[in-house]
């Protein structure tokens with residue numbers, strides 16, 4: 001069994017792979033939480049999912065939260081005696097992903113690029129709806145052409161609420177009309193319909209800059225909220241980052 005770990009700014013996602021993703025464990029990225037607490041939650045998850053502590057052959061980890069990396073590494077040291085492959089700048093350099101700076105690029109974005117290229121074998125744009133909303137563009141050789149980073153929709157909503165006296169946090173639902181008749185509707189209009197426009201505009205501009213006919217794939221925990229955008233995507237796959245990590249591991253061997 002292969003384990004792929006994606007430490008994001010909102011959630012730590014752990015995938016257990018054996019021919020397919022058998023189990024996905026999702027837990028909040030919380031810097032206050034200690035390794036013992038993460039381990040406890042993981043053990044409860046394995047117990048509830050009725051998984052015996054798996055026979056692990058390899059573990060690959062991506063983190064965009066440096067302070068959480070040692071905590072999660074400590075957890076998996078309990079389950080696994082071998083070396084854990086951490087996707088760092090050196091490793092990204094070896095993958096030769098184009099003219100991006102491997103020491104600066106988020107390893108989750110690199111995994112998205114690798115996963116998407118492996119899947120389509122042609123140029124592709126990955127739209128990742130996480131804490132950040134990211135667009136990663138890959139050419140027909142699998143090299144990253146460029147990245148765009150915007151606030152994720154939940155991040156934008158929370159930030160607006162915490163920077164104002166009278167704007168609450170709202171459910172992330174897309175209203176059918178843009179003319180809101182109360183504060184919640186007004187916010188849902190501006191934020192949710194606004195993001196639909198943001199994504200359409202970015203994908204169209206990126207396509208124009210790239211040329212050719214790239215595939216477009218969406219991922220990230222919040223991708224399923226944006227149903228009205230799904231005509232824009234050739235695929236929606238929340239496991240894309242985990243897939244990319246697995247592919248990276250195979251390529252590095």
Ligand SMILES: Nc1ncnc2c1ncn2[C@@H]1O[C@H](COP(=O)(O)OP(=O)(O)O)[C@@H](O)[C@H]1O
Nearest residue numbers: 008009010011129130131132154220221222238
């Ligand atoms: N089962 C689920 N699958 C996918 N996303 C989920 C699921 N449950 C919750 N989410 C949402 O996904 C968001 C986190 O998205 P994610 O892409 O993991 O962000 P990040 O990579 O920045 O940590 C959270 O706001 C959470 O509400």
Ligand SMILES: CC(C)(COP(=O)(O)O)[C@@H](O)C(=O)NCCC(=O)O
Nearest residue numbers: 008009010064104105106130131132
């Ligand atoms: C852009 C990100 C914040 C996305 O993180 P996420 O939304 O998955 O938590 C992360 O990939 C990151 O910190 N990147 C470093 C900057 C860069 O990629 O150029």
Ligand SMILES: [K+]
Nearest residue numbers: 008108130241
């Ligand atoms: K992510």
